[in-house]
Amino acid sequence: MKIPISLQINGEMYQVQVPVQKTLLAVLREDLALTGTKNGCDSGECGACTVLMDGRPVNSCLILAVDAVGKQITTIEGIGGIAELDPIQEALVAHGAIQCGYCTPGLVMTAKALLDSNPHPTETEVREGIAGNLCRCTGYVKVVEAIMDVSRH
Amino acid sequence: MSYSVVGQSVPRVDAREKVSGSAIYTGDMVLPHMLVGKVLRSPHAHAKIISIDTSKARSLPGVKVVLTYEDTPKIPWNSAGFPPSPGAILVEDQYILSDKARYVGDGIAAVAAVDEDTAIRALDLIEIEYEVLPALMTLERAMAAEAHLIHDAEKNIYGHTPVVIGDVEAGFAAADYVFEDTYYVPKVNQVSMEPCGVALAAPDRDGRVTIWTSTQMPHLVRRITAHALGLNIGQVRIIKPPVGGAFGSRLGVVNEPIAALLALKAGKPVMLKYTREEAFLATESRHPISMTLKTGVKKDGTFTARQLTSYIDGGAYATHTPSFAGPVAGWFLAMYKSPNIKVDNYSIYTNATQCGAFRGYGNPQVVFAVESQMDDIARKLGIDPLEFRLKNHPCAGEVWLWSGWAIESCGLEECMAKGAKAIGWSEKRNEGAGGNSRVTTGAAGTKKRGLGMGYMMHVSGARPMLHETSAAIVKINEDGGANLIYSNSDCGQGSGTALTQIAAEELGIPYEDLVMTKTADTDVSGFDIGSHASRQVYSGGNAVKGAAAVAKQKLLAMAAEMLQTPAEELVVEEGQVWVSHDPSKTLSVAEVAHAAHFGSHGHQIIGAISEEPAGNPPVYAAQFAEVEVDTETGVVEVLKVVAAHDVGTAINPAAVEGQIQGAVQQGIGYALTEEYRCDLETGRPLNPNLADYKILTSVDMPPVETILVQAASETGPFGAKSVGESGLVATAAAIANAVYDAIGIRFKELPITPEKVLAALHERKES
Numbered sequence: 001m002k003i004p005i006s007l008q009i010n011g012e013m014y015q016v017q018v019p020v021q022k023t024l025l026a027v028l029r030e031d032l033a034l035t036g037t038k039n040g041c042d043s044g045e046c047g048a049c050t051v052l053m054d055g056r057p058v059n060s061c062l063i064l065a066v067d068a069v070g071k072q073i074t075t076i077e078g079i080g081g082i083a084e085l086d087p088i089q090e091a092l093v094a095h096g097a098i099q100c101g102y103c104t105p106g107l108v109m110t111a112k113a114l115l116d117s118n119p120h121p122t123e124t125e126v127r128e129g130i131a132g133n134l135c136r137c138t139g140y141v142k143v144v145e146a147i148m149d150v151s152r153h
Numbered sequence: 154m155s156y157s158v159v160g161q162s163v164p165r166v167d168a169r170e171k172v173s174g175s176a177i178y179t180g181d182m183v184l185p186h187m188l189v190g191k192v193l194r195s196p197h198a199h200a201k202i203i204s205i206d207t208s209k210a211r212s213l214p215g216v217k218v219v220l221t222y223e224d225t226p227k228i229p230w231n232s233a234g235f236p237p238s239p240g241a242i243l244v245e246d247q248y249i250l251s252d253k254a255r256y257v258g259d260g261i262a263a264v265a266a267v268d269e270d271t272a273i274r275a276l277d278l279i280e281i282e283y284e285v286l287p288a289l290m291t292l293e294r295a296m297a298a299e300a301h302l303i304h305d306a307e308k309n310i311y312g313h314t315p316v317v318i319g320d321v322e323a324g325f326a327a328a329d330y331v332f333e334d335t336y337y338v339p340k341v342n343q344v345s346m347e348p349c350g351v352a353l354a355a356p357d358r359d360g361r362v363t364i365w366t367s368t369q370m371p372h373l374v375r376r377i378t379a380h381a382l383g384l385n386i387g388q389v390r391i392i393k394p395p396v397g398g399a400f401g402s403r404l405g406v407v408n409e410p411i412a413a414l415l416a417l418k419a420g421k422p423v424m425l426k427y428t429r430e431e432a433f434l435a436t437e438s439r440h441p442i443s444m445t446l447k448t449g450v451k452k453d454g455t456f457t458a459r460q461l462t463s464y465i466d467g468g469a470y471a472t473h474t475p476s477f478a479g480p481v482a483g484w485f486l487a488m489y490k491s492p493n494i495k496v497d498n499y500s501i502y503t504n505a506t507q508c509g510a511f512r513g514y515g516n517p518q519v520v521f522a523v524e525s526q527m528d529d530i531a532r533k534l535g536i537d538p539l540e541f542r543l544k545n546h547p548c549a550g551e552v553w554l555w556s557g558w559a560i561e562s563c564g565l566e567e568c569m570a571k572g573a574k575a576i577g578w579s580e581k582r583n584e585g586a587g588g589n590s591r592v593t594t595g596a597a598g599t600k601k602r603g604l605g606m607g608y609m610m611h612v613s614g615a616r617p618m619l620h621e622t623s624a625a626i627v628k629i630n631e632d633g634g635a636n637l638i639y640s641n642s643d644c645g646q647g648s649g650t651a652l653t654q655i656a657a658e659e660l661g662i663p664y665e666d667l668v669m670t671k672t673a674d675t676d677v678s679g680f681d682i683g684s685h686a687s688r689q690v691y692s693g694g695n696a697v698k699g700a701a702a703v704a705k706q707k708l709l710a711m712a713a714e715m716l717q718t719p720a721e722e723l724v725v726e727e728g729q730v731w732v733s734h735d736p737s738k739t740l741s742v743a744e745v746a747h748a749a750h751f752g753s754h755g756h757q758i759i760g761a762i763s764e765e766p767a768g769n770p771p772v773y774a775a776q777f778a779e780v781e782v783d784t785e786t787g788v789v790e791v792l793k794v795v796a797a798h799d800v801g802t803a804i805n806p807a808a809v810e811g812q813i814q815g816a817v818q819q820g821i822g823y824a825l826t827e828e829y830r831c832d833l834e835t836g837r838p839l840n841p842n843l844a845d846y847k848i849l850t851s852v853d854m855p856p857v858e859t860i861l862v863q864a865a866s867e868t869g870p871f872g873a874k875s876v877g878e879s880g881l882v883a884t885a886a887a888i889a890n891a892v893y894d895a896i897g898i899r900f901k902e903l904p905i906t907p908e909k910v911l912a913a914l915h916e917r918k919e920s
Contacts, residue, residue, distance in 0.1 A: 035181035036174020038397070040346045041429040045843035048346055076174030085173060093168040096807035099815065100645025101171030102346040102397030108172065127851040134843060136344050136398050137645050139814035140851040142807070 347397020
């Protein structure tokens, strides 16, 4: 059974008809063509689908779309386009912290939430902050360097 | 030698689109009228299919196609993506859907429906009667004389790769000591963050099919898919969008034939996207191998004989395995010099998911075994482990047994020296500090520290075993910029960026002015083997450099005409051409290119080449690990890894470091945490998910210090060699040797889990 809901995503309101069991991740990708948010496991284990819900990072594969009603959702598309990257994104580019790029959008969202709440974290705090975002390419070395670099400025 | 952009850590060409979420991966695509594909998988590891009834599934509204083995072409194929060269052994034992269940997850039927829910419901409506057979989950059971046969072959042992050099028995007789040990390495999964197995197939005009797929090998996937479908190669078009990591898992065909058959039957596009569980269940992982090493050595540390006998668990289908046995022998042969060497590698079918390529292609397995035993031998002989390796490994100018060719360059000694210094080898190592002085920490000295190292060498491509063909076209545009047309099989490693740097350097134009094809498209680019064997920068780089050189030659000929100066006297750099002895006589590349298009001529300056490189320069590394073993919990914590790698010229040093750092994460996982396990009675996987299959998170990763040694090759572009795979090859050996240094216990089976450590400590206490 589909029900009509309104979602506030990246500052815009979207009206969608969704089955009650459909996840926020599936609605973002399939109904709204916001495919920057990736699906790496569909079970909350990898963090590739991380979005911000009222400023906090969540696995969008574990959130039902109907439970996102009334929340402010921010996806990677709401962070910065190619021409105007967020400082976190600029740092990841400059440090060579991107390889396959599949975990990158989720990682950017988590790093954004981390630095918004704690602008000058220690390296341990950065590592703990992004521990839910699995990466198989970088060993996290340049990722951590990039986030630390942003936090110093 | 100074270069303008080679050697610079320029940002990746695709960094901004990836970091902004705007890069479109295969699974992000949508086509009009696109259907969703799903595969029905066997719940049994080994079973005959007595009957399949698909009538209920076919009549479900929204279901467009249901396929079983009966609907597939009866053409056997092999998913392995290696080139069909002389010497490659292709056992063709796969069909698009299986005629018999040979592992839990074997594809028995497939559907295409209007949406995912309908496709899943359709799978539930397919009724299958199985006759369950014994599940042969271990090498011992599969090799037993009375074992059921997994395929229509005489035995489940279906390959034997022998190598004999000299006479090992005479060598063992001449030895002062003979060491014999058996090592076992488990199955591990590549775990690319984009689950392996995503293809979108769409019917094209006149019976053609276009497949967008997350692959490492566009042209070979085209070849194998065409063969499996009974089509001509030109009827299949493969397009490779950005790939979310591969590490070997996409080396060859994954699910392209199923997606293509569904699309052709439906007459509509079909997206076939594997879940994370399916990526574990039904795609190729690293081979488990049981390896017995026998080594004869003199008191002075020279070898008299080296022997490897290995039993390779290839899983339910042959794929790479019989050919993979060749490199497994190669890694062993090439590491150390010995007058007498013998190798016997056996390929074995079991009822596990088929194995294939995973970063290193057998080398991490072999190096774990060899370097563990070398550590024991060096200790027994009282020889410094670094000296022992340097004394016995083949070096520049000597014959390298992997290829049979002379070694072009070797930076191992520098790797050893710099790595040892960085880890504190002479101060911290227990044996080095005079023995029995193990550093202990923890409340009651229960945590013990140790240092270990491992050496490795690896390839730059697979010549002469395989051909390493690449093709490149460089065309200079009328404004002086250029396009590089290349089958860009970058899966995240950064080869696309390095090749762009190579082309810009050779052509003499700014890096920003050169654009490379961001995808691979078999209708557009020339034949390229793809991303395997760490070959892209070396082999592809040579083709790209060659094409740029041809274009440059034509550019200079044109400029010579315009400047009325012989072409040999002209130089081109940073988009400017000038006369070497009179820099005031100059033209921009843009002026020359414009004149070519619209001035005195009417042509575009284009350089094109298809070739394979002249050599296969080995790369070397010494990796060092410091660990702390908690003797109360059994937990091994890696405190630091130093990875000193001779990569030849580093085209993009940051990207090279990134390759090593990421590989070390996989290497630590191989050593300590990763094992894809199944129930040994039923064959059911126990951990096909990222909660129970443990890859390292950001808090688990120790500091990694990378040291780049750049012993330039003779045959590589600007002296480049390779780096794609080598970063994890020696890691597990270094960690196992560090664990030995810490607690004096030798682990011959990976991963070294807390349970194994505690059991070993307990056993030692009891005895």
